[in-house]
Amino acid sequence: MRAFPVKLPSGQRYWTVLDDRLAVVPEADVFLQHVRFGRDQAELTTKAYAGAVALYLRWCARTGRDWRTAASDLSLFITWLRYASTELTGISPPPTGTAMVMTGPGRRSARGGARIENVLVGVRGFLCHAVRTEAVPSAVLSQLYELADDRDLPLEAKGGRERMAYRLRAQHRVSVPRSRRDRAQDEEVLALLRACRLSRDRFIVLLLARAGLRRGEGAGLRREDMHFMPDSTPLGCRVAGSHVHVVRRANANGAWAKSVRQRWVPVDWLVVQAYDQYVMERLSFPHGEHSDFALINLLRGHLGGPMSPDAITELIERLGQRAGVARAVTAHMLRHGFASNVGDSGGTVDEIAVLLGHGQISSSEPYLHPAQRRIREAVERVPSPVDTWGGQP
């Protein structure tokens, strides 16, 4: 069992699951097509789901279970995910006679809680879909979910209903230590910039760190999305000042702007200058001219073709290593750094939500990492009682 990318004649792509004889697993394929085209999710989402379903089916096959009814043993699946080494859970089956002994307190888990929870989300989605298409008995639902009432929920979460109602709660939960994703510090961004060997790479770092784009949004940018002149009215755009448009399209490189709504993000002269240098650099490559995509492969991968979101991830990783940055700085941490810098320089949450392309202000909250200076100032701004009351009781 393995996840496998499929490209349709229309150019659209999604991931499916193949069995050990490399035949498509029909039930998994129907589900993944539904996710991609019925629910309009990104190709990367189907990749994650396909990976989860492949793991589940592999576990069923190797432990002699029927996947249609194995949900009753889902807690054993969780143990398998947590403790079985990658040789046991990997694509090629373990050599016959390998005892499946694992676990033992103190043994390092093979997968963390967050990873396991993501697998469970995929498996639940797969089995629920199979219940709807009547491929598995509906009793499986009660093995996946427990019925709970909503008395413990705050009124806001009940949508203002005062009457008690029932909701489904996943039976199997894995506790995930909530580590907040950290922001990239400015000195780390500077180190990344200094480690760049291509103008293109400097432009990418600045797009993430000074315009807050997601890596997928960066990979999906077309040249026509850059409105880097003070006045774009000749192009039919009425946004004043330099800016970049983030547009949702289905792209051949798997890039996908996550927000449904399109947005424009103002950019400063650093970004504009870096882009100009990159355009010159790109022209000096024989394969640099033709693509409409803003970010293309210059030295590795399919030359002249659009960079994939994964290529951006790898680039940032490589720059961090070359720069000798002490911890791993990711593309997403650059986006966090952007949002925090806007906040630290007086930007408000509604502004940050618009800049990040969030539909709801609450989505922007995890992106706020106020600087120490600002937290101190918040306290120091409160006037001293001596000043307010003049020492009177």
Ligand SMILES: [Zn+2]
């Ligand atoms: Zn514009």
